[in-house]
Amino acid sequence: GENVGLHLPTLSVQEGDNSIINCAYSNSASDYFIWYKQESGKGPQFIIDIRSNMDKRQGQRVTVLLNKTVKHLSLQIAATQPGDSAVYFCAENRDSGNTPLVFGKGTRLSVIA
Amino acid sequence: EAGVTQFPSHSVIEKGQTVTLRCDPISGHDNLYWYRRVMGKEIKFLLHFVKESKQDESGMPNNRFLAERTGGTYSTLKVQPAELEDSGVYFCASSPGGEWGTFWDEQFFGPGTRLTVL
Numbered sequence: 001g002e003n004v005g006l007h008l009p010t011l012s013v014q015e016g017d018n019s020i021i022n023c024a025y026s027n028s029a030s031d032y033f034i035w036y037k038q039e040s041g042k043g044p045q046f047i048i049d050i051r052s053n054m055d056k057r058q059g060q061r062v063t064v065l066l067n068k069t070v071k072h073l074s075l076q077i078a079a080t081q082p083g084d085s086a087v088y089f090c091a092e093n094r095d096s097g098n099t100p101l102v103f104g105k106g107t108r109l110s111v112i113a
Numbered sequence: 114e115a116g117v118t119q120f121p122s123h124s125v126i127e128k129g130q131t132v133t134l135r136c137d138p139i140s141g142h143d144n145l146y147w148y149r150r151v152m153g154k155e156i157k158f159l160l161h162f163v164k165e166s167k168q169d170e171s172g173m174p175n176n177r178f179l180a181e182r183t184g185g186t187y188s189t190l191k192v193q194p195a196e197l198e199d200s201g202v203y204f205c206a207s208s209p210g211g212e213w214g215t216f217w218d219e220q221f222f223g224p225g226t227r228l229t230v231l
Contacts, residue, residue, distance in 0.1 A: 036222075043117070043204050043222030044156070089156065098144045098208055098218055100158035100169060 012110045019077040021107045023090035026071060032093040034101065035064060035075045039086045047075070047088075077109075085111045115139070117223035119205050125229045131193040134226045138187070138207030144168075145188050146208075146220060147180060151201040159203075162188060163210070195230045202227050 013019045025033075031052040036044035050057045050064045050073075057064050063076040073090050087108050091101040118137045126132050138145045147159040158172040164185035173180070177196070182188040192199055202225040208218035 041224065043206075043224050045222070046219050049219075091156075098161075098163075098210060100146060100161055100172065101148075101156075101220065102158070103148075103156040105155040 009105070010108045010110070012112055013080045015080060015082060015111050015113050017080055019075075019080045019084065019109060021075045021077075021088050021090075021109065023073040023075075023104050024071060025073060025090075025092055025104075027092065027094060027102075028068075028071065030092040030094050030102075033064070033066060033073050034091045034093070035062075035073075036089045036091060036103075037084075037086045038089065038106070044089060080109075080111050082111045082113055085109055117205055117207050117221050119203075119223040119226050121226060122224065123227045123229075125231065126195055127231050128197055129194045131191065132195055132228060134190045134192075134203055134228070136188045136190070136205030136207075136223060138205070139209075139221055141209065142207035142221075143185070143210035144208040144218065144220075145182060146206040147188070147190055148204040148206065149201045150204070150225075151198070156204065159190075192228075195228075197230050200228055200230045 034049040035047040037047050038044045048059045048062050048064050050066050055066050061078045065074045077084055087106045089106045090104045093101055117139055120135045124132050143164050145162040148156050150156045160173055160180045161169040162182045165182050179191045204225045205223045206220040208220045
């Protein structure tokens with residue numbers, strides 16, 4: 001069936017380096033994508049989102065790239081810090097409006113000091 | 114402003130027992146969602162309330178799960194009787210509510226309730 005998934009389950013990055021977390025999706029009808037960060041003992045926290053009519057969106061130290069041709073989503077974190085260590089989930093919203101999110105499995109990012 | 118809160122934070126019960134999880138959304142949020150994450154797997158949708166009405170319950174695994182949101186404020190999720198495969202982290206999220214098709218509200222998540230069924 002159609003789902004949102006992740007290429008890599010774990011990622012270790014040196015402090016100060018850039019991190020790239022990838023996500024694949026298969027539903028071409030999805031029009032909204034979100035990245036969440038989940039720290040231990042906490043719920044998912046919104047990081048950044050992007051609509052299907054865009055291919056890039058930047059936030060503070062984070063950039064989301066959307067490639068609709070290959071159905072690929074990525075999260076780039078610049079100058080990765082120890083506080084960035086967490087599990088990152090991509091999620092898609094398959095309908096406009098307030099509808100449930102479909103999550104990928106998550107990638108654990110470990111920052112090496 | 115207080116965020117989404119969930120109670121309890123942890124629950125350990127034996128197979129066959131009943132457990133009730135509670136979620137208090139952000140005040141004024143019409144939309145309330147229940148999700149769960151079973152060990153090693155992705156977070157999956159269970160149920161969506163708009164105020165006190167069940168908008169979508171397609172993710173509820175079976176009739177052992179019952180969710181309510183009386184009065185459109187807090188919500189409870191009861192599992193009766195609990196089975197081993199119900200173990201996982203149950204998340205609640207809320208969002209203010211917006212016009213369908215024109216605006217998407219960020220879903221704010223609570224810290225989750227970790228349920229262990231022995």
